[in-house]
Amino acid sequence: MLQCATDPAAQLGKKVAVVDYVEPSPRGTRWGLGGTCVNVGCIPKKLMHQAALLGDRIRDAPHYGWEVPQQVPHDWRKMAEAVQNHVKSLNWGHRVQLQDRKVKYFNIKASFVNEHVVCGVTKGGKETLLSAEHIVIATGGRPRYPTNIEGALEHGITSDDIFWLKESPGKTLVVGASYVALECAGFLTGLSLDTTVMMRSIPLRGFDQQMSSLVTEHMASHGTQFLRGCTPSRVKKLPDGQLQVTWKDLASGREDMGTFDTVLWAIGRVPETRSLNLEKAGVNTNPNTHKILVDAQEATSVPHIYAIGDAAEGRPELTPTATMAGRLLAQRLCGQSSDLMDYDNVPTTVFTPLEYGCVGLSEEEAVARHGEEHVEVYHAFYKPLEFTVAERDSSQCYIKMVCLREPPQLVLGLHFLGPNAGEVTQGFALGIKCGASYTQVMRTVGIHPTCAEEVAKLRITKRSGLEPTVTGC
């Protein structure tokens, strides 16, 4: 959004306004300018993930000769304050950037009056009318609460709240199997909190399922508890303040119960479109998802109204895609270029304790599109050098490259599970963008000793049935 606003204003002298308002979460959490990523998404998530990784490093350190006490305690308050201070500095940075680029910023909650006019209401109830030639909707999404579970809304929190908690969440039940659920459960476990994930069916729907199960397998070995095939039915607050959760095992139909300090819902997100009065402007949404229908130009059913980011139907819910879509849209609106956003081969990384980076097609998707006989999968279990001395388990460090079977074996997808997966995946995403083939990847000399070099050494096909474990150096 901000990218879409700042570029044309600064570079082309267009008159631009940004209207932003954060409706407090049911728990009362609110935050500043910058949206989900900065305030309640990528940024605080990666920082808390880093805090958890540092916990692992403290455990590694004695193997490398550092004399540190075992069982180092973690202070949530100190971490949260540091993370929140960083986020606040980013909020400030965004404000300054808008000012520098002469973008008008209104902290008001907007809704459409007609197809060129929006009405904004301040916290105090004051109304402002704004009219514009072009309007971009980039309202994003907010976490979903379950509607049919007693006590869910009163006693549960979501990712909108977790990063802004002043006190440690304590023993936590995370409900859901999305990447948000697994990432949060991962860092909570890493910060030495007793953490349980309750999931109804499969983890990381939409991602490669072999990789997803390795991710959860690693989390389980790392200390996260899993309740699979279960759904909560009730959350009750006990006199001592703890939460008693009742759940049902879907297979056996049996009810079970447990007590937690915190219940975190991470069962999905809903787009923020219902309070926009879209019907007054004539903007169509998908009645099931409530997402806004858009075309390749990001235009809605009303040609001068656009939608980008998480609120748009069929778009990946990722910050960099939204940023790039916003920038390209701005360039088109200003007549600077006619480039459209390419939503194919978008790389991403799930920051679970063992990170999972991927780009391109999952194995399932590749098989569905090309047929099993036309797909060749190269794979390897490997051991990061740093794990050896630290005596860390590397059972889930795994790489898979999905290729077409016909020479030169075009790469369709790359899946990497291991440390620094985000850093590893980025360059390969470029490679895939350049149309890399298996042959070209193999001709690339590795950087020794890294984890990424294992990608350039993939030799074993799944079809061969050979043992894919890398041995030796």
Next chain:
Amino acid sequence: RLGSVRGVPGSSPPGRRARPWFPGISCTSAEAREELRRRLLGLIEDNRVMIFSKSYCPHSTRVKELFSSLGVEYNILELDQVDDGASVQEVLSEITNQITVPNVFVNKVHMGGCDRTFQAHQSGLLQKLLQKESAYDYDLIVIGGGSGGLACAQEAAILGKKVMVLDFVVPSPQGTSWGLGGTCVNVGCVPKKLMHQAALLGQALSDSRKFGWEYNQQAKHNWETMTEAIQNHIGSLNWSYRVSLREKAVAYVNSYGEFVEHHKIKATNRKGQETCYTAAKFVIATGERPRYLGIQGDKEYCITSDDLFSLPYCPGKTLVVGASYVALECAGFLAGIGLDVTVMVRSVLLRGFDQEMAEKVGSYMEQHGIKFLRKFIPVMVQQLEKGLPGKLKVVAKSTEGPETMEGVYNTVLLAIGRDSCTRKIGLEKIGVKINEKTGKIPVNDVEQTNVPYVYAVGDVLEGKLELTPVAIQAGKLLARRLFGDHLEKCDYINVPTTVFTPLEYGCCGLSEEKAIEVYKKENLEVYHTFFWPLEWTVAGRDNNTCYAKIICNKFNNNRVIGFHILGPNAGEVTQGFAVAMKCGLTKQLLDDTIGIHPTCGEVFTTLEITKSSGLDISQKGC
């Protein structure tokens, strides 16, 4: 086009398209002619049956049919189907005194033309020559069991050849020696990355307090614990190499190899017992060892990277002499585990690397407590006190004037360069040429020396990269070309690498200096920026330190010809970009690719500022 045909009765050689045989070589100069001669000798040497023929010649066809009917595999070069066929024919006539085709060789013996071959068949001579297949003990002997040598030996064994590896570590002047696997595993990449990791963990420990982990005292580091853990890991790698050679039925002999005559090598073991072995082909993969200064006290009192990783005591206050990547990496991790470290540099840092990046690597080290003494060289090392470590006095003099200085250190580590192990392996006995000045072995583009049956891979090669993965790739491909039907050559272009200094430096392609030299400054556009890794923000680490730079060729679609990153996990970041560069990465493609948020690697997808614009690239606290 050279082709191999397995002769089975009734089969005829497949049709071949006309193609230049040795691209880029025309027999005009004496040098090129010599090169062609060498290649032809190589073909004769390498093939049990080698036929130089013309595709339309009926006599040639009869000879091919003869070998097919005998079920014997043969190689053909069709002189009418290669561009330099006429030159080939000329050189052949010099070698054999025969101008006509077919020109047939069996087991390196010149058979003659069609009639002579048929006569030999009738007299039984041909069969006898064919039987004399294993005149040598081995198909291949590899000298040196490092990354390149082992890769080549194992690949040859997989292809069904009888292979021997000779590996022997001459102890360092300080008496350090090690097991199978060569420099990388024992005294290179592996232990250095692990000690680098130890240093990074020290940084992580101090970061961790900012992220809420609570412990009070400053963590102390124990050298012995670290070294023992690392040496245990290396021991397991040595062992796994032994097992792997055994599994592939490669003969491993822990002896020092020295050529005594053509095709024959003498192996001397630790006890001085000598055994001789013969082989059809040899690969030299003896690598390099650290260089000494040649000043008073250096071999007696100084150590090198050969000794450091297994040093049984903490080196204490250390002087690192040199500015190679080995010098800076060692200085970096020694300082990272809390030691007082000084680096003495004669001239530039990281010669051959991008100098802007090199200076940034150095200044980060300097900011983190490593002292640099620029433009000095040691002239004498004296022992003041014995001990583990002892005390050494170093006298150094300025490279620019008469100025001298003195310093006292516990340890002096020399990292001023490495010398090839090529002068004491009997190369002169069989006439393998080396560069007398550098000791390096010149080879052609198929890693062949001037003696056709002798090849070389790895750090001993002249003008090639000294990197483990390069040696492995070259060794493997060499074996496949020699013993399989592969033709693929090792590509030494756009090889990525990473220097594991405290702030890692990854690169692929050209340095800015080299790019300017090759393409001229006005044809280039350099994009660059500082970046601040998210993990560094909360940890309170410097925001204008990590740096990304790409060099593009404006007149080739802004193709990326140089990639440079200074930041955490640079190795992990660089690898994928190297693949992309192999596939023709351009600036436009970088701009079109979506970043992974929040990572360091994503910085390359949003590069906007050119160096030529002179715009400010500093990060203003986000």
